[in-house]
Amino acid sequence: MPAEAAQQVEALEAQAQRLMAVFTRAGYEQVAPAVIQPAGLFLDVVGESLRARTYVFTDPDGEELCLRPDLTVPTCRLHLARHPSGNVPARYCYNGSAFRYQPGGATSAHPNEFRQAGIESFAAADREADDAAVLALIVAALRETGIGRFQLRLGDLSLFGALLRALPMPARWRTRLRHHFWRPEAFRAELLRLTSQQALAPRGVPRELIDRLDPTKPADALALVEEHLERAGLELIGTRTLSEIADRLLAQAADVRERPLAAETAALLEAYAAIRAPAREAAQRVAALLRPHKLDIGEALAAFERRLTLLDGAGVDTTEAAFGAGFGRNLEYYTGFVFEIVMPQLGPRSPVAGGGRYDGLLADVGAPAPVPAVGSCIHTERLLAVLGGGEP
Amino acid sequence: MSDKLVLALPSKGRLMERCAGMLVAAGLDVVKSGAARGYKGTIAGLPDVEVNFVSAAEIAQHIKSGTAHLGITGEDLLRETIADCDERVSFLRPCGFGHADVVVAVPAAWIDVQHMADLEEMALAYRRVHGRRVRVATKYMNLTRSYFARNGVTGYRIVESLGATEGAPAAGLAELVVDITTTGATLKANGLRVLEDGVILRSQANLVSSKVAPWTDGLRALERLLVAKLSQ
Secondary structure (H helix, E strand, C coil): CCHHHHHHHHHHHHHHHHHHHHHHHCCCEECCCCCEEEHHHHHHHHCHHHHCCCCEEECCCCCEEEECCCCHHHHHHHHHHHCCCCCCCEEEEEEEEEECCCCCCCCCCCCCEEEEEEEEEECCCCHHHHHHHHHHHHHHHHHHHCCCCCEEEEEEHHHHHHHHHHCCCCHHHHHHHHHHCCCHHHHHHHHHHHCCHHHHCCCCCCHHHHHHCCCCCHHHHHHHHHHHHHHHCCCCCCCCCHHHHHHHHHHHHHHHHCCCCCHHHHHHHHHHHCCEEEHHHHHHHHHHHHHHHCCCCHHHHHHHHHHHHHHHHCCCCCCCCEEECCCCCCCCCCCCEEEEEECCCCCCCCCCEEEEECCCHHHHHCCCCCCCEEEEEEEHHHHHHHHHCCCC | CCCCEEEEEECCHHHHHHHHHHHHHCCCCEEECCCCCCCEEEECCEEEEEEEEECHHHHHHHHHHCCCCEEEEEHHHHHHHCCCHHHHEEEEEECCCCCEEEEEEEECCCCCCCCHHHHHHHHHHHHHHHCCCEEEEECCHHHHHHHHHHCCCCCEEEEECCCCHHHHHHHCCCCEEEEEECCCHHHHHCCEEEEEEEEEEEECEEEEEECCCCCCHHHHHHHHHHHHHHCC
């Protein structure tokens, strides 16, 4: 090992000990989840976009395994191994390697092997309080290592969820819009589709079948679809069932009969996604946008404000924090509060820490029902680079 | 590495036969060196050309790494093997054989799924019902990923398949496939249908040149000569 690399390892180790001391003092149990993870479950949870960056391999027994691309999912698995329901309050911290293939080639700011020091809190009842506690602890840990000033970027997916619920539209449209929210182009395309009567008609699906399906009589659909397949000589193969096909055809039949989304509603959703404001002004800005439409998401906005107040109380100054309605991490699993801590010398593409709420993840990993969860991790090589004043 | 121009040609199958015909038609007389089944050869009258006979998939690797200057292989293999294909490869000439389309095919009975846009919505519902992502069987992992991403499809996972991909849905190993097809008959026989916008690539064999191979002025002149002959 070159002397430089050995020094780096020592410095990282010393830094990690300081970070972990902060976490364990706050009552987080230090855990060491497995580096090697089952590829199937892991990739099913994180999706194909992260899979393209995950080191997957086959062991001599033919088992498909992967090197963990982050420590959140392994920590979820560890929690579920202890508590199969997942719904037992627990707080964990970890420091360990994660591995990601970097398509353009690895760099020091984006290495293919890096160490994450992080925390995860499961099954806490008070979401806003727990969100604030997790972010405050990450900030405290960064301060412990010597970080003074930083930029805080915030987002909150539950505001968008509340806005969707306040707007009149079929539930399936809300699901789609929420799903596409992170991908601006897909989101815009979906809005365009929902506002056009013509685009709402399913393309290429047998029209006479769509016309015969009555969305108010779902029980009749199965027989109609079965009859159609039989007449067309189409044999159903694979794991997707007739009733799944019938359900989607029913949704398509309902879309054809639905009034398209009002153009002003689509414009409102676009305007919401574009909001960028100081965090302290965010709630007012959202409320002002919604007022002319007589829409009220006061409860969600109050929760957002309460979280800010809790953050201030916990020593995190939010006066300069930036809110972005469309701000988010590219991981699909975030469901509520999201944040990133950015250092000017590294830039917004290489945050030194990030995290958020992911209430669906434990269920995806195997819990029988969704469990509240929030977590965050520090990119320790970047942190060391900032503290050392060197290039990351 | 020698200072010769390395030409990589398919070593077996239909592709080899068609390439041999193409070289003969161009007046290039390839002589295999050593045993009849040897994997090296020369071209009569062009002592600075070294011919390597390797599999079509290996040709893509050689072009990618630059260990071959020129090669003839399928565009599907090149684009699958080389993520930054256009940076590393010059497509000099389509050969007019080795046609194969890389397509997205779903069970024909999925009458609600006709376009790529339907896939994402279907995948969302599938995951709710089955508790796991919809699986795509393919040997074209990279082509699949980039095409699905371009079309906004994210809710799937790839199951790598190295043979008889078209049988994966019926066997319950995957829900849909990305596979090659020439006439579509095999897909149809397996109860599958290509999506309306499901053609990822219309592939055929191509004469290509590696941009990362060790080129010299002399070798470039040789390349021009070979390409001119092969383009007649």
